[in-house]
Amino acid sequence: MKVTVKLGCALLVLAMLIGCNTNPQKGKVPSESSVDTGSIKSVESMRNDLAILWSAIQEMHPGYGIYTTTDDMRDLYSKTYAAIQTPLTESQFITAICPFLCGLRCGHTQIRHSEGYKRSIPSQTAQLPFKVLVRNHRAWITTHQTNQLHTGDEIVGVNNVPAKTIINRGYDFYGDDGYNETFKELFLSQYDGFEDVCNKYYHWHAPYQLTLRTISGAVRTVQIQDIGRGIPINPAAKEVDNYAGWITEKSIPDSRLRFLGNAPVALLQSPPFAYADTVVFKNAFKLIHQKRVKTLILDIRQNTGGDIRVATQLLFYLADTPFQIVKDVKSRLPNPALNSFAKYFDRSTAQGFLLGFRPDHKEGDWYHIEPKPAFGNLYGPFALDKADHFKGKLLVLISGATFSSGALFAAALKAQRKGVIFIGRETAGSEEGCNGVTLQKLTLPATKIVVDFPLMRVVSMAKKPVPGRGIMPNYPVNYSPNDIVTQNDLDLKKAVSIIN
Template identity: 45%
Template sequence: MRKPMLSPLPILYIVTCLLFACTRGVKHTTPLQDSLLPVEAMQSDADVLWTALSEIHPGFGIYTAPDSMERQYRQLRASLTAPMTEDAFVAKLYPFLCYLGCGHTQVRHSVHYHPATNVFRLPFEVLVQQQRAWITTRRTTKLATGDEIIRMNGVPVAAIIAHGSQLYCGDGYVPSFKELYLSEYDGFEDACNTVYHWQPPYQLTVKGADGALKEVTLNAADTALKEMVIPEDKYAGWRKVDSTGYLGLYFAPAAHTALLEVPVLAYTDTLAMQKSFAQIAKANTKYLVLDMRHNGGGDLRIAMRLLSYLADTDFRIIKDLYCRLPDPSKHRLGADFDSALTENFKASCTPGALVDGHYHMNILPAFGQGYGPLPVAKKDRYRGELIVLTDGGTFSSGALFISALKAQRAHTIFAGRETAGTAEGCNGFAMQELTLPATGIKVEFPWLRVVSMSTPAQKGRGNMPDSVVEYTPADIVAGRDMDLRLAQAIIQRKMAGAAH
């Protein structure tokens, strides 16, 4: 499975993010059978995890009530009745953790983990939307792009999607990230392997374009088809600027229109924003498309820098940063957390006043004015028409940036899909890693809660676009960028209106 990958922690002042890597990650597989985990070890680690979540985790109780979380923990513990592989144990941990509603809390295998190679690849890929699944790319002539899967091996597709949604944690109740995970990162296939342990032949009930149902049997040999589809060149007619580092900057010919792609908020090139907006100003840009899709976050300081070029006036990037304990490292589980990351935490902030049961954290001066107000850019600030693209991969500080931009810039159009990060904020800033002592399995574990600048209409949901863009299976296979197409159509309407 191609998993959304967590970024490394080279600096302190970050909101750790899910970076959607294009490379294929470690799949859920069946490890060697001589490495079964003892029941006592798994139960002990379940107890440690519960203690850490209920007493330290800043997101505990926000999206699932504490008593409901405790019921889930007790069900998890009661299910640990026989030795099992590490993969099987991880597969039991994830549904429990998903109730927390924190996309920064993810499970990582122990250093002793040895996966086997008997992983079965499905001869098709899917597009998941609204609890339904359609065939996109296929490796068999028995299926067609656009076929809707109704059942697989007798199981309704909605049940497969529900199980697959519990194999990776996301923020709040946001469906867009789960749909992206199931579609683009092979989460649907992962559910077939991890939850159902299916292998060929597969029995599918699908609905074709004509609405008729048909039964299809897919054997192991049904993988020979290689569709020769040349993806659409979405940059046709755009001129790329080569001096903007990791940012993608493009100009449309003779239209005063620019496209700025921000795939990650990276501190590796601190001049990238300055160079990009200097070029945007030089071109007398009147229409800017800001592409924040698949931006899994990164360094909050870079989010501040980006916002300084776009905000109407001096601005704030976050409202608050808090912790449930003044110093989580002094908790009785403190030794089970990473000591180097503990030093990062202490170097980035200090505890302040106790407010409503948690400690407001003071950001140390070495890491900037975290709360603001922060000044807008003195030079090359963009004040024209702005269209911002988001999707189910816009997460962490990427979503915090969207919340702050929405609150502090007028006359901005948001298009695409709901952000993966909730509009009200996330858990993160300075991340930690909890090692479950009996099995060695690791849990990415935030200590801090970041409150965004947004006042969301619905708790637990992401930043909503003004214009929602949905893709068809044919769009996916053809590589059509329907979000960018919409942005261009909006610009054309505005240009036509300005001409009259």
């Protein structure tokens, strides 16, 4: 389920798109076996950079103190600072400060390598000869490259370390919103996060000793080798045809619109919001109206964010009454573009903020932010589409990849349309809102490592959100290892079963 975001907006130069860091691979922690092309970082340089990052967080980060107390963040900083006692490579330094930064519980705050950094070619890095499905702090084998393993085997431990401990270590390396875990599970399962922890935290190399619990419940221990890249995956399972009986509408790009045989049911996929989606939505809902569709399945499982203004274009067709996409945008500073760390931030992004936004009145400890005409209308209210507004039954597929503007859209939809049914797993984005809008780049001066740094707090339209949790599905769906191997779409099947 790898996703790539295309931000084809004419106002991209403003750098004001909620969910700019929407490709999960960008937040992926580098492998310990990566080769740094730069020099080893001195203890002094790393500690100085960490101190600058900590000071910037205290002064202006919109997530500071929301989900982790300021005292707990201070303790995390002190422990991280004290633990840096020897020179490290760039990858090692990033690994060392990831748990501290993840303490903010902000999915938009991620660490990137310095400009020009190069890591080793894939053939030089270690690779586990299996993939995993992580759920509820447990891990199961999915695909594998050795007959010693079987799809569905549960990993009890690796090299005498319990699987739960390995997974919990992995949770420290992937920042997300609030107390959500589906986003972390996504990384550990589908983006080699479990392998990352084994390599860079525990520094393990083949052979690996795995303790497994089989499907029958028997516990066994095996020793496996690093098979190497390019070896065929076993088993060669036959993939499920998830769209049997569905008719693809060829006039809509990327097979995003389908109709269920002769039934008045449509399936519309909405990936990360991009500028061209405005036309897609218009044409899709025109067809949905013409075909007299009574039930719509909206798939936003891969919607990791994008342009919030495009999310508004989708709500035109779905909200019950004139609506808003977000309730408020606010900042901890009177003007977040003017701060004590301006020399470390990207100047063009700061100029973009000034071009598109202006700070307004103060409410409590926050400053309200108003959009300028260059950005457009942010708060609404927005009128509904009159010609092709959809009034039928609506089912929405969500997952741990529904993030940023995708989650804000889901929260706005839930609050402003009656009877919406959500199917899948908790969204990665918090239902109450997120940090974003303008995503700055903080370059630490000594090591040149870059930190994605949101400037503002976005308050969603949710009516009664649970603090720190995403939008919860009305019908939770969990996948088995075999479902992953065969790519069986249980969410879609659940939606169809509800319709039937």
